[in-house]
Amino acid sequence: APIVPFAHAMPLPKNLKPTSFTATSDLYEIRMQEAQVEIVKGLMSKVRTYDGTFPGPTIRATQGREVVVRQINELQVNTAVHLHGAHVLSEHDGLPMDTIVPGGERTYRYPNNQPAASLWYHDHAHHLEAENVFMGLHGLYLLTDHNERTLPLPSGPYDVPLVIRDARVEADGTLLYTRPSDCPHMLVNGKERPYFQVAARKYRFRVYNACANRYVKLRFADGIEFTQIGTDGGFLETPVQQSELLMLGGERADIVVDFSRYKVGDSVVLENPGAQSIERPEVMRFDIVRTAPDYSFVPGRLTTYPPQPTPTVERDFEIRTFPAMTINGQSYDPNRVDITAKLGTTEVWTVRNVEAPAAPGKPDFHLWHSFHTHLTYFRVLERNGKPAGTRDLGLKDTVTLGPGDTVKIAMTWGPYTGQYLYHCHQLGHSSGGQMGRIDIVA
Ligand code: C2O
The missing domain is CATH 2.60.40.420 (Cupredoxins -  blue copper proteins)
Known part of the structure; x- marks a missing residue:
């Protein structure tokens, strides 16, 4: 289908609500099901989803509090759910042979005994993970902890996930799993090259490369620097200035971008200048539409890692x-x-x-x-x-x-x-x- 950049406002994945609580755990239920979603403006695409949304709903977890997710497979294909970056027991890791057959279900337990990090859950069924993830089986899992809550970083509406992935959407809306050089569409949070309205202040972005098979090189079109504060496993010990992020599938980068350098009415495009073949470089556009107070800042020290033992x-x-x-x-x-x-x-x-x-x-x-x-x-x-x-x-x-x-x-x-x-x-x-x-x- 033709590429019409910046036609969609960027949505935010919805937060999943627990179905119940115990003293130690939050319980969730997700139905894996097909859904029709608008990825490219004006076309409906059939996708595989967690709970009917593309990407799936976001689970918010807290260190020390267990999350239990009952996954019900209402799709026509085998699935297995892996929580990427989480330290969990083998039987809850979503191993390729621990499949949930169509009509079946499985309950996964996540202890959350690890520091704050931007994790994600995605399919891992034997031989099927590439197509299942490409067709929509991926969602965010944001784990927070006490340290994160004490840091003066942008938070609330100023802490925003950017789930970046490619797609091929045919003229009739069909989402077609194929090699990345034949995937012309770049999606952020499930929409083709969206725009996002921001205030002239600092934002924290959790950037995910959720592409099945594509690396991205991300930079702002005007070359501005931003501050990287975290990566796959959570915060860096100290922040670092970057002007480009090279990310392969699975990687995360936690960054703070200061839009106060712009005037209301300005726009800046996030690009992937490593675009190859039929892809265009634009990923999304930030439109600076208002001013807002900003008391957030990036402290010089974000966390301290335990020392690493000597390798044997x-x-x-x-x-x-x-x-x-x-x-x-x-x-x-x-x-x-x-x-x-x-x-x-x-x-x-x-x-x-x-x-x-x-x-x-x-x-x-x-x-x-x-x-x-x-x-x-x-x-x-x-x-x-x-x-x-x-x-x-x-x-x-x-x-x-x-x-x-x-x-x-x-x-x-x-x-x-x-x-x-x-x-x-x-x-x-x-x-x-x-x-x-x-x-x-x-
Ligand atoms: Cu074994 Cu994100 O995967």
């Missing part, structure tokens, strides 16, 4: 797409244990993307990999032999690897034993087998 185990990983989608030469087999790690051990993983760069001018999305671990966060120690730079700061659960890149990451396995996963978060790759099984043992 080293492992090497090589990710390949040709001739088959593999990690260390193996395609995912749920019955094969690829790695056994001991609870509480700290390990260093060297991860290599062995793809060669694309020919100049050719799309290269399929040559990128985003390495993701379940259960725990990691720190990026090195990228291509150099200490991690501003692109790799903080607690990560997903790290980007361009063609030929090598990263060294360190993680401590825990807090649970059981069966978990590591995989490429280009979901076409993980669906195709770029995934391994790691069992954590006592």
